[in-house]
Amino acid sequence: MTLILYSVALVALGISFQRSRANTKMALKKAWKSFENILPQILAILLVIGMMLSILTTEQITMLLGGESGWRGVMIASVVGSITLIPGFVAFPLAAALVTAGAGYMQIAAFISTLMMVGVITLPVEIKYFGKKTAILRNGLAFVFSLCVALMMGVIL
Amino acid sequence: MIKKYSFFLLLALVQIVVLILRPELGKESLRITWENALDMLSVMPPIFILLGLLDVWVKKETMIKYMGEGSGIIGILLAFFIGSAAAGPLYGAFPVAAVLIKKGSKLSNVFIMLGAWSTTKIPLILFEATSMGFQFTALRFVLNLFGIGIIAYFTEKALSAADKQKIAELAEGRN
Structure with a gap:
């Protein structure tokens, strides 16, 4: 996917360059400005994730989610999922490992869903773009929705 | 600095x-x-390059026509596609959202893009299916389709005109 994105960006850049040099230069300037704008927050987030994941080992997460069952496990999974920020390519093998270790589908669905949709660590960045009310509202709704998904998946699977 | x-x-x-x-x-x-x-x-360079190109080349009227008020199902599908075709973490979507808002996209469509970016990204779905199984992934995907729409709808409904004005100003200042 990343490769496709690069190809699309390069082709678009080429077409743009052919049509207008000035516009292309401006586009790159804007691209850099947008990136530079969000860079301090990204750097901070990267450090926070690094520290958090170095303290929280896979075994500890398994213990938190694996042993529990029912709503208590779902709540723990949702809170852990909301706070942590694990890239999907790490999260899914982890989730698969948790299921093998005995965690229920309900807890895992809650974990994955909140992990992807709710971001407590990135909330300050979201507030900078959308304002407090919208950011909190979106995350709050996403949290409630994740609980619903967990419940439904627990019932169906 | x-x-x-x-x-x-x-x-x-x-x-x-x-x-x-x-x-x-x-x-x-x-x-x-x-x-x-x-x-x-x-993953960041191509996203930001496309963002810059979008900002320079796509006219406000065009964006309003396809993603603004009254863009209907096309706006929804377009928002969903932009989010799903993306790569990288959710915070990468915020600058994209800012440009969409600046160019006149409807807010609910921006929230659909954010929702899709967070949960229905194509590479992640493929990865989810290989590690969690088809049934788990398919069920979550279908539920997410509804969830993204519901969250986008209610988030926009809950915002007052003043809130929306503030979001527009924030987006303007961001790019």
């Missing part, structure tokens, strides 16, 4: 202190940070 990076610098200081006091832990966290940084840096 320093003020902008003050939080990062503070965290970097904490990281250095940890590295001195607990070298094992400090090294491990640096390793994870470095890995994530490489991941992030590898």
Whole structure:
């Protein structure tokens, strides 16, 4: 996917360059400005994730989610999922490992869903773009929705 | 400049202190940070280049026509496609959202893009299916389709005209 994105960006850049040099230069300037704008927050987030994941080992997460069952496990999974920020390519093998270790589908669905949709660590960045009310509202709704998904998946699977 | 990076610098200081006091832990966290940084840096350039091109070439009227008020199902599908075709973490979507808003996209469509970016990204779905199985992935995907729409609808409904004005101003200042 990343490769496709690069190809699309390069082709678009080429077409743009052919049509207008000035516009292309401006586009790159804007691209850099947008990136530079969000860079301090990204750097901070990267450090926070690094520290958090170095303290929280896979075994500890398994213990938190694996042993529990029912709503208590779902709540723990949702809170852990909301706070942590694990890239999907790490999260899914982890989730698969948790299921093998005995965690229920309900807890895992809650974990994955909140992990992807709710971001407590990135909330300050979201507030900078959308304002407090919208950011909190979106995350709050996403949290409630994740609980619903967990419940439904627990019932169906 | 320093003020902008003050939080990062503070965290970097904490990281250095940890590295001195607990070298094992400090090294491990640096390793994870470095890995994530490489991941992030590898997906960001094309996203921001496309963002810059979109900002320069797509006219406001065009964006309003396809994603603004009254854009209907086309706006929804377009928003969903932009989010799903993306790569990288959710915070990469915020600058994209800012440009869409600036160009006149309807807010609910921006929230649909955010929702799709967070949960229905195509590469992640393929990855989810291989590790969690088809049934789990398919069920979650279908539920997410509804969820993204519901969250987008209610978030926009809950915002007053003043809130929307503020979001527009924030987007303007961001790019």
